[in-house]
Amino acid sequence: MxxxxxxxxxxxxxxxxxxxxxxxxxxxxxxxxxxxxxxxxxxxxxxxxxxxxxxxxxxxxxxxxxxxxxxxxxxxxxxxxxxxxxxxxxxxxxxxxxxxxxAEAARKANTKEAAKLLSEYEKLAGPMADIFARLAEIRTETDVVNAQLSKNKVAETVSSFETIHRKTPDRLASERRETRLCYVYRYPASPRDTETVKYVQIPASEEVREATIGRDGNPLPVGAVHYDQFGRNIIIHPKLEDREIVVERKPAKRGLYEESLDEIRLPPAFAGGEQHWPRK
Structure with missing residues (x-):
């Protein structure tokens, strides 16, 4: 060739x-x-x-x-x-x-392996149904007890097993604080009253603003602010200081429940069998 x-x-x-x-x-x-x-x-x-x-x-x-x-x-x-x-x-x-x-492997899996697995499921489904039945009894009794306690407060309300075991913890609100370079504006208190003028007494206060750091590592300058104090224009010049400020806040968050066990169904393993759960 x-x-x-x-x-x-x-x-x-x-x-x-x-x-x-x-x-x-x-x-x-x-x-x-x-x-x-x-x-x-x-x-x-x-x-x-x-x-x-x-x-x-x-x-x-x-x-x-x-x-x-x-x-x-x-x-x-x-x-x-x-x-x-x-x-x-x-x-x-x-x-x-x-x-x-x-195709041959799938045929064998459906004919033989699946039969073994379904037989194993049939053995396990009964005990699982017993567990669900007992949990349902506990839930019902808890609801009855709490209903009576709401009228006769002889004990604390009973928490459900869903809340105790199947709910992630609630997250409390939190904040993280760090010391940062800040501009501090100090505002004076109200002047003292005179014989002819009475002032609304406002205490001295301050405003803290985090400084913006430039590429050179130095804080970027900021301007003064005008403060109107009963008609007097006072110019407030900020001063750079190290201050502890809040840099991150996390809101409170309720814990999440796992998916309800009530949604679980345990059908029969083989055609014509009895449903395991919910029980009829």
Whole structure:
């Protein structure tokens, strides 16, 4: 087979990918040969007779190389569809065999393994139903007791097992504080009353604002504020100080209950069997 003569390896099967790669290589060499011929004849006007003979010999050799490459590409292109078809057929055979094996495994799993699992489920479902029944009794008794305690408070209300065991803890509101560089604005208290003027007495206060730190590591400057104190315009210049401030707050969050056990159903394992839970 001529295709086997193009590829020297005897251990590797000839694939469509190998053929496509060889076609690409040959086409690249053909293009390079055409460029080479154009370069050889570029200076024909100034060639001597000897140079011209040499150039034509090179061109002739190059044309023969191109002809061989063209022939190789032709053979490869003709064989490529056959190889592709063979690969697709082989792939389909392998895929079909794999599907047959999976079908057989699934058939055995449904026929034998599932029967064992359902039998095991049948054994476990009874005790599980007993557990659910007892939990239902506990819930009912708790509701009755709490209803009576609401009228006769002789003891604390009873927490349900859902709250005790099946609810995540409530999260209290919290805050995280850190010492940061801040601008502090100090506002003066109201002036003292005089014989003619009585002031609303407002105590001295301060406002703390966290400073913004620039790229150079220094706090960015801020301006003064105007404070109107009973008609007097007072300019308040802030001062930089280290202050402990709140940097993060987390709100309170109620704990979450797990999904209710009331939603659980335990049907029979096999056709015609008794439902395990809820019990009829």
């Amino acid at each position: 001529i295709l086997e003569r193009f590829f020297t390896s005897k251990t590797t099967a000839i694939t469509a990918e190998m053929i496509r790669a060889d076609i690409t290589r040959c086409e690249g060499e053909i293009s390079a040969h055409h460029d080479q011929m154009a370069g050889v004849m570029a200076n024909i006007a100034t060639m001597t007779d000897s140079d011209h003979v040499t150039a034509e010999a090179k061109i002739a050799a190059t044309k023969r190389a191109i002809a061989r490459l063209d022939a190789r590409v032709g053979h490869l292109a003709a064989e490529l569809p056959k190889v592709v078809a063979a690969e697709q057929a082989s792939a389909k055979i392998a895929a079909d065999e794999l599907l047959r094996q999976r």
